[in-house]
Amino acid sequence: MFIMSSDSLDFGEFIDFSIKRRFGIITLNRVHRSNAFTIDQLRNLKKAIEYCQENEKIRGLILTNKGNSFSTGMDLDFIDGSNHAAVKDLEGTAAEICKLLYNGKPAICAVNGRCMGEGVVFEICCDYRIATKESIFYMPEILSGIFPGTGCIILFSKIIGISWTKKMLMFAERIGTKKALEIGLIDEIVESETDLMKAAINKAKFLFPKNQTVVNAIKLCSNHLLDKSYTKAYELEKIGSGWYEHEDKNQFLKDLREKIS
Amino acid sequence: MIILSLKNLDFGEFIDFSIKRRFGIITFNRENRANALTIDMLRNIKKAVKYCQTDKKVRGLILTGKGNSFTSGLDLEDIDGSDHQAVKNVEKTAGEITALLWYGKPVICAINGKAMGDGVIYTLASDYRIAVKESFFQMPEVNYGIFPGTGCVTLMPRIIGIAWTRKMLMFAEKISSEKALEICLIDQIVENQDELMKNAMKKAKFLFPKNQTVINTIKLCCNNLIDKSFTKAYELEKIGSGWYEHEDKEKFIEDFTKIFKEDRRN
Numbered sequence: 001m002f003i004m005s006s007d008s009l010d011f012g013e014f015i016d017f018s019i020k021r022r023f024g025i026i027t028l029n030r031v032h033r034s035n036a037f038t039i040d041q042l043r044n045l046k047k048a049i050e051y052c053q054e055n056e057k058i059r060g061l062i063l064t065n066k067g068n069s070f071s072t073g074m075d076l077d078f079i080d081g082s083n084h085a086a087v088k089d090l091e092g093t094a095a096e097i098c099k100l101l102y103n104g105k106p107a108i109c110a111v112n113g114r115c116m117g118e119g120v121v122f123e124i125c126c127d128y129r130i131a132t133k134e135s136i137f138y139m140p141e142i143l144s145g146i147f148p149g150t151g152c153i154i155l156f157s158k159i160i161g162i163s164w165t166k167k168m169l170m171f172a173e174r175i176g177t178k179k180a181l182e183i184g185l186i187d188e189i190v191e192s193e194t195d196l197m198k199a200a201i202n203k204a205k206f207l208f209p210k211n212q213t214v215v216n217a218i219k220l221c222s223n224h225l226l227d228k229s230y231t232k233a234y235e236l237e238k239i240g241s242g243w244y245e246h247e248d249k250n251q252f253l254k255d256l257r258e259k260i261s
Numbered sequence: 262m263i264i265l266s267l268k269n270l271d272f273g274e275f276i277d278f279s280i281k282r283r284f285g286i287i288t289f290n291r292e293n294r295a296n297a298l299t300i301d302m303l304r305n306i307k308k309a310v311k312y313c314q315t316d317k318k319v320r321g322l323i324l325t326g327k328g329n330s331f332t333s334g335l336d337l338e339d340i341d342g343s344d345h346q347a348v349k350n351v352e353k354t355a356g357e358i359t360a361l362l363w364y365g366k367p368v369i370c371a372i373n374g375k376a377m378g379d380g381v382i383y384t385l386a387s388d389y390r391i392a393v394k395e396s397f398f399q400m401p402e403v404n405y406g407i408f409p410g411t412g413c414v415t416l417m418p419r420i421i422g423i424a425w426t427r428k429m430l431m432f433a434e435k436i437s438s439e440k441a442l443e444i445c446l447i448d449q450i451v452e453n454q455d456e457l458m459k460n461a462m463k464k465a466k467f468l469f470p471k472n473q474t475v476i477n478t479i480k481l482c483c484n485n486l487i488d489k490s491f492t493k494a495y496e497l498e499k500i501g502s503g504w505y506e507h508e509d510k511e512k513f514i515e516d517f518t519k520i521f522k523e524d525r526r527n
Contacts (some may be wrong), residue, residue, distance in 0.1 A: 084505045084506075088502070088503075091502060095495065099491075099495075102491065103491075142471055142472075142475065142476065142479065143471075145471065145472035145475050146475070147475050147478055147479060147501055147502045147504060148479070148502075149498050149499060149501060149502025149503075150498075151491070151494070151495040151498055152498075153479070153482040153483060153486055153494075153498055153501075154482075154486040154487070154489065154491060154494035154495065154498065156483070157483055157486055157487045158487060161420070161422075161445055162419055162420055162445075162483055162484060162487060163390075163420060163445040163448060164445065165483045166388050166389070166480070166483045167389070167448060169479050169483060170367065170388060170389075170468070170476060170479055170480060170483065171389065171464065171467060171468075223491075224490070224491060226487075227487065227488050227489055227490055227494075228490075261490060261491045261492050
């Protein structure tokens with residue numbers, strides 16, 4: 001069976017990959033550096049996510065981590081924050097990951113521990129976010145004079161609102177899980193690492209037997225209608241609700257994605 | 262030193278001004294009328310805010326009030342609510358102040374008590390809002406048949422959401438500081454007036470040594486991307502993240518601000 005054989009797919013260094021319940025499970029694994037991102041790791045992550053989007057057998061993905069940090073953001077030993085060209089290159093890849101997560105198949109994020117910089121950015125893109133109770137969320141970019149430019153400010157302001165966006169991005173406030181749940185930065189808190197994967201698989205289990213065209217169309221509308229006028233938004237919603245009129249469902253979703261974002 | 266000599270700048274009646282940690286502190290001082298705003302006072306506030314935006318030495322501003330009220334809004338003894346022309350004039354000035362705060366340098370709002378009408382609007386437009394616990398927030402305009410037209414209906418749903426906007430503007434609900442914190446109308450509650458200025462200065466201290474171009478660019482993006490499509494927003498963000506490519510940083514901020522201000526998209 002195809003799915004079984006892709007169980008051991010390799011996307012390169014620092015990324016573990018497996019498939020369960022038709023969901024691709026992507027695990028950030030660079031524990032000795034608290035899962036800080038190198039440019040190679042980001043590229044590998046992008047490849048893994050892309051694979052999930054393209055493979056018709058896969059219905060969504062779970063993004064999680066090994067160790068006690070989900071991710072501490074860019075590895076500043078690898079990328080010099082004052083080297084603008086390097087930062088830009090990295091930002092480009094990170095932005096593409098955001099876009100894939102925000103516009104693509106359902107994504108579940110299972111955060112275990114510290115979540116900083118790009119970690120928060122990827123987390124915020126996902127559709128259901130679960131965190132172990134000691135996790136913290138933090139955007140330290142401003143402390144190093146870095147502009148967090150991966151397409152994240154638009155997502156922050158839409159998902160947690162302008163006031164909290166400013167507290168996180170301008171004032172670098174650290175957010176605990178309780179507060180994160182309150183402001184919509186996460187959706188669920190769990191006690192332990194075991195509960196974390198259980199809860200994530202639970203959500204995957206909920207989604208995978210559903211009509212995938214409908215699930216994906218709902219996701220696109222949920223994420224993108226807020227910035228449209230009522231009239232325009234309703235037009236797009238009508239396209240979504242007419243999903244069954246289209247022979248080729250993949251093409252339908254592709255077109256909707258194009259139109260809506 | 263220039264900063265020291267500016268400490269006693271005078272922007273006219275009912276406005277105190279000083280500079281600390283490179284932040285301009287604008288204090289409403291018309292205590293006998295609960296800091297209600299007259300048309301002259303509004304003009305003076307605008308002058309002071311504009312001064313902070315233009316002076317290169319100033320990196321942000323703190324808004325606060327003297328006494329037990331932040332401001333109770335327009336003084337209806339100074340401006341007749343049923344005189345539409347007069348209201349329109351006041352609104353224009355008030356609207357300009359809102360825009361200066363929303364698009365300009367970082368603003369910390371230290372709410373020392375009652376905040377009504379334009380007081381609430383300044384709160385909405387500021388980046389960090391601290392209030393003493395006895396403060397409350399109210400938009401009484403609808404009671405007088407006044408439309409709160411100073412950018413308020415634009416900002417309010419963006420900051421506190423549509424449901425709370427309706428409760429405040431259509432039903433003139435009085436919001437306590439605890440509720441205000443919950444709905445993101447403010448960011449922090451403090452026990453008393455001493456704590457208020459201490460905490461406002463803390464935030465100023467946090468901001469003033471940072472890269473000012475980055476801070477101001479982040480602020481513009483935080484405030485103004487919410488109504489853009491994902492694709493359009495990311496294009497704008499990329500302009501922001503390319504701040505270092507521009508020789509003249511002030512010109513860059515000015516141009517970037519203009520993009521948002523002149524957006525006429527429906």
